[in-house]
Amino acid sequence: MSKFFTASIGRKLIMSLTGLFLVMFIAVHMTVNLFLIFDDSGELFNRAAHFMATNPAVKIMEPILGLGFLIHILWSFLLEYENWRARPVKYDKKNPEVASSWTSRNMLVLGALILVFLVVHIIQFFWVIKFNPESMKSVVIQGVQMEDTYLLVSDLFKRSVVYDIFYVIGGILLGFHLSHGFWSGFHTLGLSNKNWMSRLQIISRVYAIIIAVGFSVIPLYFLIKF
Numbered sequence: 001m002s003k004f005f006t007a008s009i010g011r012k013l014i015m016s017l018t019g020l021f022l023v024m025f026i027a028v029h030m031t032v033n034l035f036l037i038f039d040d041s042g043e044l045f046n047r048a049a050h051f052m053a054t055n056p057a058v059k060i061m062e063p064i065l066g067l068g069f070l071i072h073i074l075w076s077f078l079l080e081y082e083n084w085r086a087r088p089v090k091y092d093k094k095n096p097e098v099a100s101s102w103t104s105r106n107m108l109v110l111g112a113l114i115l116v117f118l119v120v121h122i123i124q125f126f127w128v129i130k131f132n133p134e135s136m137k138s139v140v141i142q143g144v145q146m147e148d149t150y151l152l153v154s155d156l157f158k159r160s161v162v163y164d165i166f167y168v169i170g171g172i173l174l175g176f177h178l179s180h181g182f183w184s185g186f187h188t189l190g191l192s193n194k195n196w197m198s199r200l201q202i203i204s205r206v207y208a209i210i211i212a213v214g215f216s217v218i219p220l221y222f223l224i225k226f
């Protein structure tokens, strides 16, 4: 077994482990975000955001999450570069068995677009909450003073159609990325035999649709209702 092969498998393993870790984060993140549309007073979302901001376990997870994103992104470029160098003729389009789906061939492009979304998104919310909380209004809920994160998010979605569309596109891109990434991650880990392969692909698609719809519905709710 050549050194390159071992290294390449190792890198793919890192991609799948970090990817599956991000899959879990995204499910939690979407669930918490959906509180935005289930309570127009903002109390539910603010309490959840306050819990996430102050809970010690979540605080420990935050840098791990950042590292997970960073490694996943850097490794994807490295892996793509290696694939490109090792395989000058990329895909055998004449042979349908070897040919792959559009999503799987465009994981890097999809990932790069999600990265653009993520940078804007982090600046809009995370950065303000962490490093400029003075610019936010505060609320008192059940005797506890906290930042009005609901106002920060809902205000953006209420006043900007451009950002509403931007967030819908972000959710859809993420859905496409996950529809391949989810099952591919399990496949790389060797957790899919012939029977499970097709099941995982179905679960992957269902998960991707839930995520794309779940994220997109939030800006659309504020756009349509307010």
Ligand code: HEM
Pocket (backbone or CB within 6 Å): 026, 029, 033, 049, 052, 053, 065, 114, 118, 121, 122, 125, 126, 129, 130, 149, 153, 167, 170, 171, 174, 215, 216, 218, 219
């Ligand atoms: C409707 C869509 C979304 C809304 C309303 C939303 C809302 C938020 C808010 C309020 C924060 C700051 C949380 C805090 O620091 O207390 C945040 C952080 C973050 N979001 Fe989103 N988000 C959305 C979509 C996404 C998507 C699609 C991704 C993944 C590609 C994502 C990834 C992140 C990351 C990595 C952070 C920083 C870590 C964290 O604070 O948990 N978000 N988001």
